[in-house]
Amino acid sequence: MFKFYLLTASLISCSALAYAPLDKLPGGSSTSLILESLSGLSNEMKTNSDGFYPPASTLKLVTALAAKLELGDDFHYTTSIVRSNRDVVISFSGDPTLQREDLKSLLAQYAKSQSRTINGNLYLDNSAYTGYQRAVGWPWDILGVCYSAPSSAMTLDSNCAQASIYTKDNGTTRVYIPAHYPIDVTTTAATVTRSGQKATQCDLELITTPDNAYKLSGCLVERKKPLPLKFAIQNPELYTSQVVSSLLKELKIQVKGDVILGKKEKADKTTLVASHRSEKLPELLDTMLKKSDNLIADNLTKTLGATFYVQPGSFNNGTEAIKQILLTKANIDLSKAQLVDGSGLSRNNRMKSQTMVQVLRYIWENDQQLNLIDAMPTSGTNGTLKYRQSMRKAPIQGNIIAKSGSLYGSYNMAGFGLDKSGNPNSIFVQFVRDYFPKKPDPDKPVEAPITQFERAFYKDVVEFSQTQNKSQ
Template identity: 25%
Template sequence: MSGKSAFGGLLLLALGAAGGWYFHDWSARRDPMPPVEETPPLVAEAEPPAPEKVEPTPPPANPLEQAFKDWSSAPELAGALIGYCVFDGEGKLLYGSPLAETALCPASALKTVTAGAAFGLLGPDFRFRTEVLAAGGISPAGTTTGDLVLKGGGDPTLSAEDLDVLAAQLAEKGLKRVEGSLKSDASVFPAEPVNEHWNWGDIGNAYGTGAYGLNVDHNVMSLWFDPGVKEGEPAKFGGSIPALGKTRWDVRVATGPVGSGDGVSIFSSPYAEVVQVRGTVPLGEKGFTVRGSVPNPPKLAEEIFRAALVKRGVTFGGRPHAVEETVPLAAHLSAPLPEIIDHMQLVSDNLEAQSLFLTMGRRADAPAAQVVKEYWEKAGVRFTGLRLIDGSGLARATMITPVDLARVNIAALKGPDGARYLQSLPGSSDGTLKAKRGAMSGVKTEVGFIIRDGKTYPFALMANGLGANVDFWKLRMSLLESIGQ
């Protein structure tokens, strides 16, 4: 090998060695490659278990609500409108049915609205006053100049006996002769004694008599009949008590079945001279009596009073006289207000209720309905849907909600005469119920208080649209028995 060749070989060897060293060093300086991680296969996650379903705890059941639902589902009540509410002794509403705040016809339960207001506006010492007036008094010779005036004060309880006592008072004072005439004055009340919303079929019957400024014997007359010998024959009309001399009778009354009772309706109007009588009386009951309203009570009172004076020797000259200032010669006072209200609530006397109603209006010189409504509003009752037409509940157009009717009674009980008001309400024999009922065709109502275990629960129950054969008073007992249990 030549020197040049050897040197070239060595050079190549050295370069190769150096290149190997450089490559090794470069390789060593590089960051190592990270290891490749294997991705595990996708596995579906398990859904968490559904939470256990927990039923919400129902609110405690209201036993009054359940009692009403059970009671009102009775087939006899189907289709009727029924409102019901119960309060505690402090006036907090314990339960009100769906119609508790819907205005319904109250019938005679409305008398509680009139009675409570009368205690507050007239006072327990109030008495109706009937007077006998004359110009100048009685002279030493026993005469009066001008007319003798029987002035009514709206007393619904004035009787023929009371008029007889007035005549006796005048005789004791020496009255022998009236130069003028005897006149009656009923102007204390409106000229129209019946409400325009009272039914034509009511006002001729005894319970529908008008409220006059001068009433007598509750403005009631009795008619009697003798039935025919067989069913269908005309009944014989025997007349009236008291006798109404100028009244013309249009009587068409037949003989009904045995035991059929009073099937007579009486049709008349205030001051009417013709009275229509229709219907039937039962076979076999001779002298069968029915009751109607006197068409002209002020005139009847005047005639009764005149007869009582004549019986005592008083004569009348009948001379016309100019109107003069008069002085009272005698007076009659009725029983105090609580006694009148006791009777009104017990027998549901429409005349007494309407007379009190009109008297409250007269004293305030304002419409009676306005006066009574404002009285209860001042006592804290906030009416909704009230339509106050009369004071007795005889008008079907009168409307009040069960809640408001109950609240009136609560306010009456809390008033200064509350204990006396409670006493006036008819009660059950065991003392657990003190309440006033109302009833007319298709309507039954009751408002008052359940008294149980020393607690008092005001309530009102009003049903409108009832069927004719529903025994409502018996049916409602189970509902009232649930109060306070």
Template identity: 35%
Template sequence: MYHSNVDLVMGHRLLFPTLHLSIVACPHPHAKFMSFFKMASRLVCVTSLCLTITNANATPVKEYAQYLPDGTNLALIAQKVGSNTPLLDYHGQQMALPASTLKVVTALAALLQLGKDYRFITTLESNGKISNSVLKGNLTARFVGDPTLTRQQLRNMVTVLQQSGVKKIDGDLLIDVSAFASHDKAPGWVWNDMTQCFSAPPAAAIVDRNCFSVSLYSAERPGDTAFIRIASFYPVNMFSEVKTLAKGSPESQYCELDVVPGELNRFTLTGCLTQRSEPLPLAFAIQNGTSYAGAILKNELQIAGIEITGHLRRQSLPTEPGKVLAQNQSAPLHDLLKVMLKKSDNMIADTVFRTIGRQHFNIPGTWRSGSDAVRQILKQKASIDLGNTVMVDGSGLSRHNLITPATMMEVLQFIAQHDQELDFISMLPLAGHDGTLRYRGGLDEAGVNGKVSAKTGALQGVYNLAGFITTANGQRIAFIQFISAYAVPPKEHRNRRVPLVRFESRLYKDLYQYNQ
């Protein structure tokens, strides 16, 4: 958590003063036209001046913006819940990278299309008959993109199959991933994030979040190859080409670890590792969910003593369902969305996004079907026109995504006005309490912990917030903060968030004190 020692209030004009001044108390050279101005735009009093909100915003916001690094892009909008007039509108029509605030749009569309009680159901199915403990036919494992499915849950399904008397499968083991189609990686995802677990491809087949961990040990002698240890229950192959360096080696400054993914979950680790007494823990994203889930399920069947006479095969084309022999249900959608929003879970967001497309169009879920479905659902069920918004995924990971603060404000206003049935705002991180807002320096300094419920959004150079603040007098204000192109000189990198903390401290303190 970063704290500023700079007085963020003294010497600066407040955007939302708590003075209770009427319009007539503020001298205006054109008083006879005052009624016209009231119709054209809302009037507010700032210290001893009467200013229209549309013309007065620029100067105060620039005072906030002065805390941000030079060249930073800023777009802001704030509006009372239920009002059609912004209290603050600074570049509200400017396109910006939403980052993870896009999850708010995904969550709303999911609730409207799927319903809060929707569950992902993974099944073991067959059209064959069981005779003398032999299942005569193929066993199909139908995966539908459950982002929370675990190895233990697969094991439980195998146990149910075993308890039904099956000891042998006279056929193939089919891994059905027809719920989704096309690529498992969305357009515009950063290539060097692909092997990190937070951007594990949201495939139809997911087990333990499609993430595995290894330990990297430095060699005893500098120059030798570091070695990897990986638990045997991970069906992956990991190879080391990592060079061990002596402590203090000048080579270590620029020789970095890197991982090169190959076919069928084969990974090669390259680069350098300085000698160390303890292993370096690492985690990587599975690139082929089908082969990973298939290998795990096959192993669980073998452990249970169930023989398979055929082969392990991928089933990518939709087929008629067979008789369900065992199944696993995820938690209700509302519970999943709460985790998604609180923890900014990309896996949940993107599997839900593709599922929206699958359910809405009754076709295998793709990135394009998800995008078109969200657009249609919001238009039909919330009267929200996304216009020229670009939405290529559900998580906000893609740098192709674009949305205006004004459009996001429409989404927030709908959420607030229908929160009784949606129960949405409670799913957002609460400043100072949980999720990605548990520790947010600017909000902490502003004294608004417990008063702000908002979704964060962060990419390289991007610091966004979209949500609600409850003011000192109990009003609820919706707001969107889009910051991009945020960069500091290399020498200031360790304290790179300090300008952000100063900016947010001033802005949200003034929003909290708004009393009009």
């Protein structure tokens, strides 16, 4: 039936023809589906393609395309140490992959080539970005976890610190923090049984403070192994300056002046002493798309704003730069789309599924230069789609390349169906919003409605991609 609608109907809206898999979604949810041949010869499937939906992490495809077009494959982030008369400046560029060991190596190079004494001040220059470190529309209740780590010019250790919490027989809990993380974590959380937790509806809660202190409270179900924790650094400047102080002490480098956060105002002649380069853009985008890395996406967005407008980068000028770059270089009009970050984490982002189709088609048409399709996850094989329930079995496994995206109430996918040779042969976009299924009964496990829907839809995508006649 599905193939009949696609191949014989002429641009029919599926809202006029019932598409059975939609019945698997709970009442009240809204869905925009598009499936079309890359050849342009087959008719299209469209539902609600004029509506605006939260793109969630599928927005990273837009960010990746803008970065490729504007920055180019040779782009990399550079963190440098320069000497300026008696002073020394560490310039941070927003490198989302900079680690403590990289900073240690930079300082060690300085000590080896110069001296172990800085006679003037040490400046930690964080002027590459300006404005908010969190985009409008990021919910307050996720700001303590690492997938919503702040986007900052001074980024270190992915702005994320790891720890673990243990349950104890006496009903309390304890926390372990590796010594090299300059954060403070306390816990008053109680250890409870599973039945006790269910009876009281008491969950583990986290409160953060601007000085990188974390307070855990509530309840944790008793467990034999520690629960890993990942805390988003709340104040990247404080965190980095504390790490720098620790490394100076470790390397026996003495600063006779002050350690100052910010740009050195007096423009003296500078001499480059040491620098660290990130991986180049293709490697950054591969990680960003396969792992759905929000920090890389948002720092790239601010870097696009800085490059395009020749001023410190921000969420505001970065998202506007993305719109201008795609309009002038790819003829994709995002003027009506609402973009407030580059990761898709904000609940305020909105775009049409038809616009996402334009992005995907441009990526495919220019894949020889862009090489973005290989950076996207493959169904049931790698990245965020490796373990996705709807994609782990034949015929879907290995036959779809796509970027997923989910937020509260939203479940999205955008990508390509592959032909029998493993080449993209169709474009599809799935935007689902207002998805609020009934709470499952743990004693009667049922497969989630979204998984049932996706499995049916992706089977149709694969069938369409592998049976359509390219020469028709």
